[in-house]
Amino acid sequence: MTGPSYEREPRPYEQGAAPYEQGPAPYGAGPYEPDPYGADPYRPDPRASRRPPRPPGVDAARLWGGGLATAAIAALMAFLGVLIARGVFGIELLAPEREGTIGDTTTGVYVLMAGIGALVATLILQILALLTPQPLSFFSWVVGLVTLVFAVTPFTTGADIASQVATGLINLCIGLTILTLLPRSAYGALRSGGRGPA
Numbered sequence: 001m002t003g004p005s006y007e008r009e010p011r012p013y014e015q016g017a018a019p020y021e022q023g024p025a026p027y028g029a030g031p032y033e034p035d036p037y038g039a040d041p042y043r044p045d046p047r048a049s050r051r052p053p054r055p056p057g058v059d060a061a062r063l064w065g066g067g068l069a070t071a072a073i074a075a076l077m078a079f080l081g082v083l084i085a086r087g088v089f090g091i092e093l094l095a096p097e098r099e100g101t102i103g104d105t106t107t108g109v110y111v112l113m114a115g116i117g118a119l120v121a122t123l124i125l126q127i128l129a130l131l132t133p134q135p136l137s138f139f140s141w142v143v144g145l146v147t148l149v150f151a152v153t154p155f156t157t158g159a160d161i162a163s164q165v166a167t168g169l170i171n172l173c174i175g176l177t178i179l180t181l182l183p184r185s186a187y188g189a190l191r192s193g194g195r196g197p198a
Contacts, residue, residue, distance in 0.1 A: 058129040059189040066185025067122030070178055071115040077177050078114035081170035082107050091166045094159055114174045121178050125186055135190070136183050143182075147175025 085091045093110075121143055128135040128142075154167040 058126060058186075060126065063126055063129075063186055063189035064122060066182060066189065067119055067125075070122070070181045070185065071118035073181060074118040074174050074177050075111045075115035077174050078111045078170060079107075081166075081173060082110065085166040085170065089162075089166070091162045093163055093170070094154055094157060094167045117174065118178050118182065121182055125182060129186070129190060136186065139183060139186075140179065143175065143179045147172060147179060150175060 082093060085093055121139075124142060125135060125139045128138050132138050150171040151168045154164040154171070157164065159167075
């Protein structure tokens, strides 16, 4: 003996083909359908948003502003070295000592040459920034080698050892001052001029 049979009514999605059983919709039927023959029109092209590279350059105003400040500090370093050598230790540098601790005109020339050396280093850095791919690296090598030359040169003279050591140390301090301060000030000048430093 069988029970009553109930005939199930077809559901709406069973009438006809289901959406996933239908064939592929033509291109453009859906809002996110990719283009089978090309790039996805809804995905932005990374090349379109890429900024063109900025031309290499340097902010000369900021570079020479830092160079002038470095020249002033280098000149003060030279004057401080002469003051300590002559006034504190009584060591005669490789320059005549005729006016006591301050010295004569040769001492002023020595201090002036320290400032001029910083300005020449600024000019070298600007040229390297325009012509070389890694200006700060080349500048460090150039200034470092020149500093060693001026630090060793007093030992090639016939002066006493105290004078040689004092003059060599002062020259070394001046060179290290330029080597330390000028690249730091040039870093911002290279960035603001449209070029990343190396």
